[in-house]
Amino acid sequence: MRISEVAAMSGLTIDTIRFYEKSGLCPAIDRDAGGKREFSSEDADWLCLLSSLRETGMPTGEMRHFAEMYQVGDATIPERKQLLLEHSDRLKDRRADLDQCEQLLAFKLARYDKILGGK
Amino acid sequence: MRISEVAAMSGLTIDTIRFYEKSGLCPAIDRDAGGKREFSSEDADWLCLLSSLRETGMPTGEMRHFAEMYQVGDATIPERKQLLLEHSDRLKDRRADLDQCEQLLAFKLARYDKILGGK
DNA sequence: TCTTGACATGGAGTGACTCCAGGTCGGTAC
DNA sequence: GTACCGACCTGGAGTCACTCCATGTCAAGA
Numbered sequence: 001m002r003i004s005e006v007a008a009m010s011g012l013t014i015d016t017i018r019f020y021e022k023s024g025l026c027p028a029i030d031r032d033a034g035g036k037r038e039f040s041s042e043d044a045d046w047l048c049l050l051s052s053l054r055e056t057g058m059p060t061g062e063m064r065h066f067a068e069m070y071q072v073g074d075a076t077i078p079e080r081k082q083l084l085l086e087h088s089d090r091l092k093d094r095r096a097d098l099d100q101c102e103q104l105l106a107f108k109l110a111r112y113d114k115i116l117g118g119k
Numbered sequence: 120m121r122i123s124e125v126a127a128m129s130g131l132t133i134d135t136i137r138f139y140e141k142s143g144l145c146p147a148i149d150r151d152a153g154g155k156r157e158f159s160s161e162d163a164d165w166l167c168l169l170s171s172l173r174e175t176g177m178p179t180g181e182m183r184h185f186a187e188m189y190q191v192g193d194a195t196i197p198e199r200k201q202l203l204l205e206h207s208d209r210l211k212d213r214r215a216d217l218d219q220c221e222q223l224l225a226f227k228l229a230r231y232d233k234i235l236g237g238k
Numbered sequence: 239t240c241t242t243g244a245c246a247t248g249g250a251g252t253g254a255c256t257c258c259a260g261g262t263c264g265g266t267a268c
Numbered sequence: 269g270t271a272c273c274g275a276c277c278t279g280g281a282g283t284c285a286c287t288c289c290a291t292g293t294c295a296a297g298a
Binding site: 122123137153155156 | 246
């Protein structure tokens with residue numbers, strides 16, 4: 001796969017994908033004879049996962065750590081599992097933030113409607 | 120209220136509060152005789168709202184716009200309402216991102232458990 | 239009076255992109 | 269065969285939203 005295809009399916013921009021490779025957040029991507037990146041479907045899956053993780057607030061340091069453990073092999077699975085479980089907790093926190101913001105917005109909007117309705 | 124109290128109740132850091140004031144994301148804060156910021160409860164509420172909005176992904180440009188409209192007065196309420204409604208949509212998107220990530224994590228974790236259990 | 243702690247300022251540094259200038263390569267159009 | 273095009277490449281500068289730091293002020297307690 002070409003970089004533009006992976007960008008389309010992962011939701012990352014082409015620049016972000018190159019940035020992720022350069023900073024070791026994903027395994028190095030193979031190149032074709034002309035020097036262009038040639039993504040395996042495994043690479044593409046990896047970038048989709050990264051996209052989802054960053055969208056939900058995982059710092060890049062953690063993503064890099066995850067990529068490094070992946071390179072090492074199955075021996076790191078317990079550690080990788082731990083990292084994903086911790087991210088799971090982060091999702092809970094984010095959900096709570098969303099809930100709180102939603103309440104606040106509902107309150108504000110109700111006040112606005114009251115002011116507007118009273119006109 | 121002092122800046123440290125507002126930081127504690129809003130969840131923003133002291134630095135972030137100063138940064139928000141400097142960049143016009145909140146109305147200018149009154150100072151006491153010694154030049155220290157003296158926050159009204161209205162200021163504190165405002166910063167709590169900002170904290171919640173930024174936590175859920177509102178860009179600072181939008182927050183600034185919101186603050187400017189607030190300064191103008193009640194005439195801007197329809198526009199402010201619109202802005203909050205748009206942020207509400209953003210919350211929906213974020214929730215969808217969380218759901219998707221949760222599914223992905225569940226899938227990954229199940230695979231890890233399978234590998235670990237099969238040992 | 240001396241020290242401590244909370245505050246102030248301006249400016250440099252950081253994380254995570256994002257954009258740009260300038261260059262290569264493979265394919266179609268003339 | 270060469271002119272052009274679009275998609276790719278690289279290195280490096282720019283941006284956004286903080287975050288940290290050096291330095292300084294000031295009120296209050298020992």
